[in-house]
Amino acid sequence: MAFRVGDIRKTVRRDRGSGVRRLYPRLLRDESIVPKVGIAIRFFETKLGLLRRELDPDTLIALFGDPKLARCLVGCLARSYRYRARRFADLLGDERAAALAARGLVGPRDLRALAYAEANRTGGGFVAPNDRARFLADLVPGLDLAEVDTLLWLDAPDQAILTRVGPVPTAAEIVALYNVRMIETVLRGAREARLRLGVGGDVLTTVGAVCQRHGIRLTVTDGVATLYGQQDSLGSWTRHGARLARAALALLGEGALGLGEADVQIGDETFLVALDAKTLGEALPGRSWSAQAATWEALEAFVPALVAERRAGRIAGWRLKRWPEPLVTERGVIWPEFAIGRGSIAIHLLPMRAEALRTSGSALLPLAERVPVIVLVDGAYDLRQVPAGLTVLRLDGPAAAAGLADYLERTFPTGVADATPEWLGALVDAARAAGSLAESELARRLDCAEELVAGRLAALEEAATDVIYIDGFGLCDAAFLDRARGLMDEETARNGGRLDLGTLGHKLRALAGRNEGLHALIAHLSGELQPAA
Known part of the structure; x- marks a missing residue:
């Protein structure tokens, strides 16, 4: 994902003659940064398996000497290093955890519910401090005091452990990812980007098709393609800008577009950013792969077939996401059309024509060995x-979706630990029934502070595809979001393109009921916030 705008390092200069303010994103050009990135990777490697509370976040700031640079590089490293909540099986082993699950004790919440019920039954809802040790030691036969004391709060954020997803990243990969994300962050704020058309008879057709697919307005004058951004109802350019950045960078990577410039909005100011040979050469890897227009028709038929496989009971827990972030190494960048994931597993899908795979399969292989990608051949x-090491499945044909389902079930079999916890399923059902559950209500049901709700709902994506969590607002289902979005569009149209937040707030309050987080809902609808993962 792109960086926070406030974290990007940049240089701003004003032209003396024209007064135009030029912005120069500070890419990682100096080779001296590579050893420091290598040290950061080794730091994470040595901390694997440690609790979150045992890691000092200031260490990397001291290493890089710049808080903005450190935060951006940590964001790049987060592609490989993530915190994961521990399960009972991680501490007790599969056999003992399965025995607890058979008794209804799947996770810490179930254990806390048992403790509260037992305290209500034996002590009037209270356990004295001097009786706590005896109470916990007797709570669950087969568990000692230390084990119960740890398991009770195993889902607390500071109890999560650091894990690595995929192979150990290299310093060159992290630097390449940083530079791609930097130029992507800048282009997300573009009011318009003016880029020269590449050389070739069909480049105009390609550019037009890609822009249309991404919802980007395009004009072409004297060999220069202008891609226009779009401002949302709250004045932000970044929501639609994510599409513009993806389309422009994919077209730049395949040579359909060339050098140019962009007018970028950051806050209340507009800057001119030169997309010259030096900037693009340093920001983008040498090779780029994205879905060819000739594969789109087969892809749009493939997706419903894959959804049908899931409805039939296959690939349970897997979710499909359109246009995930690019897969970047120093050798090239892949712009996948979809990613299919479950838990910490994420497999990216790249459609390719058969003739393109024959000519570039060998060049794609080094990337496929480093990043999780499946080529869907049409x-x-x-x-x-x-080629050995490259996973290729069919995109076309009646059995194509079943082929991917077969591969996922064979390669990533579902275990007992992957089952949706009952408490989460009940919470999702309650959100569907009510339309939305406020953050305060979630905190009450989860028995935690409101700031911990997001962490407790980390497994939500595996449990439901039609219910999302909005940080600060709460849980809501797709139908509720559609109604809320309709109210926003109606209010914007009624006011000639302007949004009266007071009136909208009254209407949303009538829809959502008592909820102190309506501002978070409005920000989410306007694209300023994304659903918490």
Whole structure:
């Protein structure tokens, strides 16, 4: 994902003659940064398995000497290093955890509910401090005091452990990812980007098709393509800018667009950013792969078929996400059309024509060995000729979706630990029934402070595809969001494109009931906030 605008390092200069303010994003050009990134990687490697509370966040700030740079690089490292809440099986082993699950004790919340029920039954809802040790030691037969004391709060944020997803990243990969995200962050704020058309007879057709697919307005004059951003109802350019940045960078990578410039809005100021040969050469890796327009029709038929496989009971827990972040290494960048994920597993899907795979499969192989990608081939291709190390499945044909489902079930079998906890399923059902649950209500049901709710709902994506969590607002289902979005659009149209937040707030309050987080809902609808993962 792109960086926070406030964290990007930049240089701003004003032209003496024209008064135009030029912005120069500070890419990682100096080779001296590579050893420091290597040290940061080794730091994370040595901390794998440690609790979150045992890690000092100021260490990397001291290493890089710049808080903004440190935060951005940590964001890049987060592609590989993530915190994961521990399960009972992690401490007790699968056999003992399964025995607890058979008794209804799947996670810490169940254990706390048992403790509260037992305290109500035996002590009138209170356990004296001097009786606490005996009470916990007797709570669950087969668990000692230390184990119960740890398991009770195993889902607390500071109890999460650091894990790595995929292979150990290299310093060159992190630097390449930083530079791509830097230029992506800048382009997300573009009011318009003016880029020269590439060389070739069909580049105009390609550019037009990609812009249309991403919802980008395009004009072409004297060989220069202008891609226009779009401001949302709260004045932000970044919501629509995510599409513009993706389309522009993918087209730049394949040579359909060339050098140019962009007018970028940051806060209340507009800056001119030069997309010259030096900037693009340092920001973008040498090779780029994205879905060809010829594969889109087959892809749009493939997705409903994959959803049908899930409705039939297959690939339970897997979620499909359109246009995930690019997969970047120093060798190239892949712009996948979809990512399919479950828990910490995320597999990216890249559609390719058979003839393109034949010519560039060997060049794609080094990236596929470093990042999780499946090539979905469209057209006649002998799968027996796939280079070793590259996963290729069919995109076209009636059995294509079933083929991907077979691969996922064979490669990533579902275990007992992947089952949705009952408490989370009940919470999702309650949100569907009510339309929305306020943050305060979630905190009450989860028995935690409001600032801990997001962490407790980390497994929500595996449990439901039609219910999302909005940080600060709460849980809501898709139908509720559609109604809220309709109220916002109606209010904007009624006021000639302006948004009266007071009137909108009254209407949303009538829809959501008592909820102190309506501002977070409005920000989410306007694109300023994303659903918490």
